[in-house]
Amino acid sequence: MNTTTPLRRNPEDHSDPQSAPAASFKNVSQVFGDFTAVDDISLEIPAGRLTTLLGPSGCGKTTSLRMLAGYSQPSSGTIYIQGEDATRLPPERRGLGMVFQSYALFPHMTVAENVAYGLKLRKLPRAEQDRRAQESLDMVGLGHLAKSRPRQLSGGQQQRVALARAIAVRPKLLLLDEPLSNLDARLRVQMRSEIRRIQGETGLSVVLVTHDQDEALEMSDEMVVMREGKIMQQGAPQEVFGAPADRFVAEFMGYENFLSSSDGATLTVRPEHLGVVPAGTSQGSLGGLRLQGQILDLAYRGVDVLVTVSAREANGREVRLMCDIRADAARELQRGDQVDVVAPAASLIEL
The missing domain is CATH 3.40.50.300 (P-loop containing nucleotide triphosphate hydrolases)
Known part of the structure; x- marks a missing residue:
């Protein structure tokens, strides 16, 4: 050409x-x-x-x-x-x-x-x-x-x-x-x-x-x-x-999860930055996010799975979190499972 x-x-x-x-x-x-x-x-x-x-x-x-x-x-x-x-x-x-x-x-x-x-x-x-x-x-x-x-x-x-x-x-x-x-x-x-x-x-x-x-x-x-x-x-x-x-701007750029920090600020984290682990395990990043919750839905998308979790923040407010995880990491997960949602501190953005 x-x-x-x-x-x-x-x-x-x-x-x-x-x-x-x-x-x-x-x-x-x-x-x-x-x-x-x-x-x-x-x-x-x-x-x-x-x-x-x-x-x-x-x-x-x-x-x-x-x-x-x-x-x-x-x-x-x-x-x-x-x-x-x-x-x-x-x-x-x-x-x-x-x-x-x-x-x-x-x-x-x-x-x-x-x-x-x-x-x-x-x-x-x-x-x-x-x-x-x-x-x-x-x-x-x-x-x-x-x-x-x-x-x-x-x-x-x-x-x-x-x-x-x-x-x-x-x-x-x-x-x-x-x-x-x-x-x-x-x-x-x-x-x-x-x-x-x-x-x-x-x-x-x-x-x-x-x-x-x-x-x-x-x-x-x-x-x-x-x-x-x-x-x-x-x-x-x-x-x-x-x-x-x-x-x-966060919502328009695809951020779906919004949380409250300990001092009342709004935090956001992308679905692909959230991990889902069995409740009470030691998995996850220290110093970041860890919330207890229950799986509401799993949507298989080929190489990944979109996991919807209902969780509670420290202040008691219920939040629904969208977690995008690899399909091989989701094999053992089922609707109704009690899980922890975790994320490293570096992935949390204060708005």
């Missing part, structure tokens, strides 16, 4: 791609009547990296992306692109590329014509349009389908064409709005890897909107978790996953 030259970083550009953000929001809000979709957010999107806006439906992530793209004007605040005020610029003057949830390919055009469409609007010479279109298609592995029509392609291939069209215009910033949600599970995983590869090879600054935490964890350099129009936490995937800022 040919992935050379102009789509890679420009060797004549000696500026530091990390010296200034690719885009930034300064006290940006978007209000629709009585509803505040985005509530006074300030955010820097680093250059040359892949940033995800992550959160449940209605959290403001797509509205933020649309404001960045120029399809919606903020009610207040300022949006900068590469350090310049772009708040009132129309979409066509922002120099951005965008891939939507629906691929929006023109059915009467060939694949190559679809990819070259943005270049044609920019009035590039025909030879340059053809060269860039072919190069972009080669990068996504579809150079051999340049003369095909969209109806002849699978969903995954159509998504790749939409991506090739977006990168062909050499955007300042590539915006991806839930681009993988219409694909089946296998293709989603494959396209995650493809987008990450292309971003790494080209050095593009990318903003991806998603509600899928696994997708965000796998693809991101930077994650921005949103709720009700506000930014709840921002950081590298390892930071957000390993140290969620509050209960909302």
Whole structure:
């Protein structure tokens, strides 16, 4: 596959791609009547990296992306692109590329014509349009389908064409709005890897909107978790996953167990960090968690078993704990067994 030259970083550009953000929001809000979709957010999107806006439906992530793209004007605040005020610029003057949830390919055009469409609007010479279109298609592995029509392609291939069209215009910033949600599970995983590869090879600054935490964890350099129009936490995937800022972020990142500490603080621990041992045994980590309980359910999932335990904290409050343990360690466990739930101190996170 040919992935050379102009789509890679420009060797004549000696500026530091990390010296200034690719885009930034300064006290940006978007209000629709009585509803505040985005509530006074300030955010820097680093250059040359892949940033995800992550959160449940209605959290403001797509509205933020649309404001960045120029399809919606903020009610207040300022949006900068590469350090310049772009708040009132129309979409066509922002120099951005965008891939939507629906691929929006023109059915009467060939694949190559679809990819070259943005270049044609920019009035590039025909030879340059053809060269860039072919190069972009080669990068996504579809150079051999340049003369095909969209109806002849699978969903995954159509998504790749939409991506090739977006990168062909050499955007300042590539915006991806839930681009993988219409694909089946296998293709989603494959396209995650493809987008990450292309971003790494080209050095593009990318903003991806998603509600899928696994997708965000796998693809991101930077994650921005949103709720009700506000930014709840921002950081590298390892930071957000390993140290969620509050209960909302913890729950969204898959933490299911919430407990009270001796001083009344809330603790959380992931299911895979909990062990289940026979009641009263010496197994488990000293100085960590140990609660007595009874098994309510066991759900076999192949290599592991999800064990649901009803336990009591030191203050007498009943809690239901989800414990994800290896299948071979669960062979002797049955519903109704009295057990101890244990976890090392290092796996307990205070919120």
